[in-house]
Amino acid sequence: MSSSDWLAKQFEENRSHLRAVAYRMLGSVSEADDAVQEAWLRLSRSDANSIENLGGWLTTVTARVCLDILRSRTSRREESLEAQVIEPTPQQQGSPDQSRKLRWQSLLVWPCW
Numbered sequence: 001m002s003s004s005d006w007l008a009k010q011f012e013e014n015r016s017h018l019r020a021v022a023y024r025m026l027g028s029v030s031e032a033d034d035a036v037q038e039a040w041l042r043l044s045r046s047d048a049n050s051i052e053n054l055g056g057w058l059t060t061v062t063a064r065v066c067l068d069i070l071r072s073r074t075s076r077r078e079e080s081l082e083a084q085v086i087e088p089t090p091q092q093q094g095s096p097d098q099s100r101k102l103r104w105q106s107l108l109v110w111p112c113w
Contacts, residue, residue, distance in 0.1 A: 003048070003049075004044075007043065007048050010054050011040055011043060011058070014054070014055050014058050014059075015036060017055070017059070018035075018036045018039060018059065019032050019033065019036050020056055020063055021059060021062055021063060021066075022035040022036055022065075022066050022067040025063065025066040025067075026066055026069060026070065027069070031069055032066075034069070035062055035066050035069060036062060038065045039058055039061045039062045039065055041059070042061050043057075043061070043076075044059065045094045
């Protein structure tokens with residue numbers, strides 16, 4: 001097994017933990033996946049032989065990437081779309097047909113790419 005295969009295997013063993021840490025920090029599945037992917041890129045560019053505790057190193061890197069994402073979100077005044085919940089106002093809550101129409105309209109807000 002080559003060193004890159006070993007590194008990929010070790011990363012995959014830690015991926016679920018890293019996603020959980022990133023999701024707890026960011027509150028967004030897509031941003032959590034981005035943070036974990038960035039951690040993989042940083043690992044692949046580093047000298048993995050000098051890392052004594054790979055799980056701890058990956059957790060630290062993922063947390064730092066998440067902090068960078070949170071800082072950039074604040075400086076650009078961004079909010080995660082996943083954190084926003086569209087609630088109908090009392091006058092919009094009417095018949096079941098209106099509720100169904102509102103649910104369909106709220107689905108159209110989410111980007112599909």
